[in-house]
Amino acid sequence: MYDIILKKRNGGALTRQEIQFWVNGFVQDTIPDYQVAALLMAVFFQGLTPQETVYLTEAMIDSGEKLDLTHLPGTKADKHSTGGVGDKTTLVLAPLVASAGITMAKMSGRGLGHTGGTLDKLESIPGFHTDLSPEQFIGNVKNIGISVVGQTSNLVPADKKIYALRDVSATVDSVPLIAASVMSKKLAAGADVIVLDVKCGSGAFMKTPAQAEHLARMMVNIGRNMGKKVAAVISNMEQPLGYAVGNALEVKEAIHVLQGKGPKDIREICLYLAGEIFLLAGKVDNIHQGKTMAGELLDQGLALRKFREFVQAQGSNGGVVDDDKLLPEAKYRFSLVSEQDGFITKMETEAIGRAAMILGAGREKMGDLVDPGVGIVFYKKMGDWVNKGDTLAMIHANEEDKADKAKNILAQSIFLDKEQKQGDALIYGVITS
Structure with missing residues (x-):
């Protein structure tokens, strides 16, 4: 050594x-x-060289069990996001892709720090279970084409040990180590097709498009070297995705998108990610056809129907699809009011995520409990005009002192100016090689 x-x-x-x-x-x-x-x-x-990164990924995969999905019919797809604030795309994307006949057998993680975890969001649905047995997991995938569970302890154990050491040795933000960590888990989970959503901006780990592209190319290279169809979409995280930040609040917003309503940015990124999956799976000839196909599945209600089957198969009665008031709600509401006129020109998204974490929507360290009902709902986003006295956001809280701390952070996280600033596109580009 x-x-x-x-x-x-x-x-x-x-x-x-x-x-x-x-x-x-x-x-x-x-x-x-x-x-x-x-x-x-x-x-x-x-x-690390590209080849070293592939070798590291292989060694991490070989350190534990692999999920064998080869006996399941059709194409098996997976999606990974590098993390962001208000990122509830999996809640829309997984049933959307499954409604097209592509299997989504997905292992997801919990939130840590300012980014939210898919498992925490799903577990805010009354009765929903993510701790399925391997037999239940595969059974759901066979029956309805979709299941989302937590990563098993035997899958890529090397990643857990190495990440814990990176966390205390100031080596977390090494791009090849990030790439090997992400791809070892995705490749061990057995998918044929993998689409990566690489976030960049103030609310993401990668702060610039160039940094995001570097990581994206490295992850795509690993997947392609190991015989998988992989693409990486580089997307904007300069502001929260959608309007809601917080577990049950984000589930509610995702359901609205599945109903054909909801924020345009969530719909747009989900159509793009689904379109890339359809393209890699050979269902369409180009991304435009893929996005069109995904839009039709949403507008015809097929993705919503699949979401209902999904939550029922994992323990819920599916009632949240028709009545989102069944989701947990916080006791208090506190308004964040603008003290001046102007256009919103900047949002410190990482700080917004930290405010949600203080409320209890996230965890500072593994093992912390998450409060499913708390969070923040924005009324305005970048580029919007705001009058003095307008409500910028509503804070959903169960403890007043936590709400005060979150409000102070939020007040310093939203910047206004008399001149409107042109924002960047939601999708910066796609990396396929």
Whole structure:
């Protein structure tokens, strides 16, 4: 291990055998964490070649079980988002894709920090369970073409150990380590087609389109090298997606989109992601046809019908589809009122996510409990004109002191100007190679 650390410290490229050696040794506790931490820091400064990143991904996948979906009929698809504020796309996209006859057997995560987790959102639906047995998971996929569960402890155990060490050794924001972490879990989950939603902006891990493109190309390269059909959509996270931030509030908004209503930006990104999946799966010839097909499935109510089947199959009675008041609600409402006139020109989206976390909609560390009813609903977004006294957002809270803290953060997170600023497009582009 000393030789491997030295080689990488000096800028050398590690072989497949060297990478397998240290990953296996770390998982099996034959290599101490202080040596792996030293190697991770060397990787942070020296980077990994594209081939090294593929080798690392392979070694992480091989550290545990793999989900075998080959016996299921048709194309199996998966989607991953690098995380954002108000990002409820999976709630719309999964039933939308399944309604087209493409299997969505998805393993998702919980929220940590300012980004929300799909499992937390789904579990705000009364009766919904994400802790299905493998038999229930596969059964739902066979019967209705869709299931979403938490990642099993035996899937890519190397990623859990390496991430925990990255978290305490200041090596989280290494692009090749991020790429290997994401793709090891996606590839171990058995999908044929993978679409990645790589967020960039103030509410995302990648702050600029160039950074997002670098990560996207690396992840697509890994997937393609391992025989999968992969595309990455680079999307804007300079403001929350939709208007709602918070678990039950986001479920409500997602249902509105499935009903053919709801915010235009959520609908647009879901149509684009679905269109890319349909294109990779061979159902259409180009992205325009894919988006058109996805729009028809939404407008005809087929995606909503699939969402009802989905929540019923995972323990709910499906009543939230018809009555969103069945979702948990917070006790209090507090208005954030504008103190001046002007156009909204900037939203510090990461700070907005932090405000939602303080309310209880997210968790500061793993193990923290999430309050499903709390959150923030915005009334205005970037580019909108605001009069003094207008309500910018409504804070949904169960504790007044937390609401005060969140309100102070939000008041400093929204910037107004007399001149309107032209915002960036929602979709920056797509990476396929």
